[in-house]
Amino acid sequence: MRLPLVLLLLLPAVLPARCCGVPEGSAGAVRALGARLLGLAGDPTRDPDPAVYLALRLAREHDPRLEQRYLERLQDAFRHPYGRSLQAHGHSRWDAEHSTSAAEPPQTGRLALYLLGLRAACRPPRSHRTLVTWLKHYLEEDWIGSWQDGHPLTSYYQYGLGVLALCVHHKRLREGVIRRLLTAQNYGRLGHHGSLVDTGAVVALAFTCLEQRKLVGTDLAAELRAAAHGVSRGMAELQGSDGIVGNIYSTPWALQVFLATGTCQESEFSRGMAALLENLEAFGTAATMAQVLPVLHGRSYLDIASMQCREEPDTLTPLDTEPPAEVPGNKTVQLVVECPLPWCYELRLYDRPVPVPASASVLGVLQAAAALEPHVFKFHAQDTPHGPFLTQVLGLEARREKRNYWRLLRAPDTPLQMGIADYRPEDGETLILRLSEW
Ligand code: B12
Known part of the structure; x- marks a missing residue:
């Protein structure tokens, strides 16, 4: 079927640029x-x-x-x-x-x-x-x-x-x-x-x-x-x-x-x-x-x-998000806390293996460490739209006004691309919480 000329002229205005289409x-x-x-x-x-x-x-x-x-x-x-x-x-x-x-x-x-x-x-x-x-x-x-x-x-x-x-x-x-x-x-x-x-x-x-x-x-x-x-x-x-x-x-x-x-x-x-x-x-x-x-x-x-908000198709229905699959068994994660800033009394403040269930996230590792040594390992996280944001470890608070934060890394030096609730370390992995400036 041939399109009328007026429609052909209008097409570039109603369709995204050719290079920017979705397959x-x-x-x-x-x-x-x-x-x-x-x-x-x-x-x-x-x-x-x-x-x-x-x-x-x-x-x-x-x-x-x-x-x-x-x-x-x-x-x-x-x-x-x-x-x-x-x-x-x-x-x-x-x-x-x-x-x-x-x-x-x-x-x-x-x-x-x-x-x-x-x-x-x-x-x-x-x-x-x-x-x-x-x-x-x-x-x-x-x-x-x-x-x-x-x-x-x-x-x-x-x-x-x-x-x-x-x-x-x-x-x-x-x-x-x-x-x-x-x-x-x-x-x-x-x-x-x-x-x-x-x-x-x-x-x-x-x-x-x-x-x-x-x-x-x-x-x-x-x-x-x-x-x-x-x-x-x-x-x-x-x-x-x-x-x-x-x-x-x-x-x-x-x-x-x-x-x-x-x-x-x-x-x-x-x-x-x-x-x-x-x-x-x-x-x-x-x-x-x-x-x-x-x-x-x-x-x-x-x-x-x-945006015009006219004639929007009522065609979408909500779908439940499946929780991540449980993995049977256990794993051990080495948990390291570092404070390399000039005012820290020591670089490595904490370093010990933490046994956790195989599907545990970083948050699970932190909770397990806190349960193992309640008087030694403490942490605090704040809810944000991206999930819990780690704000305090071993009593050391990352201060927004000082522009420092608890950076999450996988040893030796790979920053995590996810937050504590979403990243699931592997068995034997070393996880570093490093107080850093940004
Ligand atoms: C600025 C910024 C930061 C700043 C926030 C400080 C500040 N006062 O602004 C700093 C440098 C501290 C930061 C840290 C981290 N960030 Co950041 N951050 C951003 C950025 C560029 C903008 C966020 C923002 O201001 N949004 C606008 C406000 C209105 O929205 P908001 O949701 O309220 O924002 C707050 C929270 O999102 C929180 N926040 C910022 N980053 C992160 C990351 C996580 C995982 C959580 C839970 C919260 C959080 O701080 C924001 C300001 O208060 C986004 C980019 C993006 N595409 O979203 C990345 C982004 C959100 N960050 C990201 C990541 C991975 C991190 C870190 C985990 C990095 C690391 N390896 O340590 C850490 C968090 C560690 C922790 N302690 O829990 C990813 C998250 C990806 C994901 N899978 O969810 C993003 C999308 C960047 C990216 N492209 O990878 N971040």
């Missing part, structure tokens, strides 16, 4: 991942996560009722802290310097993701004017942290998300706020261990948004465009022969950049996509599923700006 044979696997994420979103015992909502909205198949319920839970979670205007909260817009205590960093990233979610739900702009003001306020707080210490109080990742969310809402930003990101990108200051690709991608998405939505003058727009294309080229150069850019969890972010900047080389995008499809089982948590789903549907966070 047809993979539709079932992508659908199953979306259905599993939906299943996790339907679990009322889990805290709602704006990144999960965004992924559900960016997918091409939906369960509108479940999405609506999830949005309501998110609105409840965000209503409390942001129910009042900034003035009512006792802040003027620019007195941020005194408002951020060391214990309470600005919520730049979380609020940015929520605002992106509200746009993806096509909520009328007037309903979240106060939130936009809060986000601008957080960016200023982050900016002041940045000015004092050479980096944002939160991270460049969150700062980039903040700029992106305001841009998607078509809000202008002070040039200084944008230039801070541009300088960090130009001088290679965005990265720390292992998250350079993710952060670079979020920043490149923010730059591309500002440029495409014409929210900056011509000269700055040209600089932002050049920077975003530079990031995209850098990612293409970093791509391994296996198609992975950085690690498997940062690869979806590289693909978002290829999509958004329109710079994807056919082979780079499709090799990255093939790597994701080959490794879909690595995306087992709600947070990682939410980060991979948009690109599996050929979409980036930039597409949120043009």
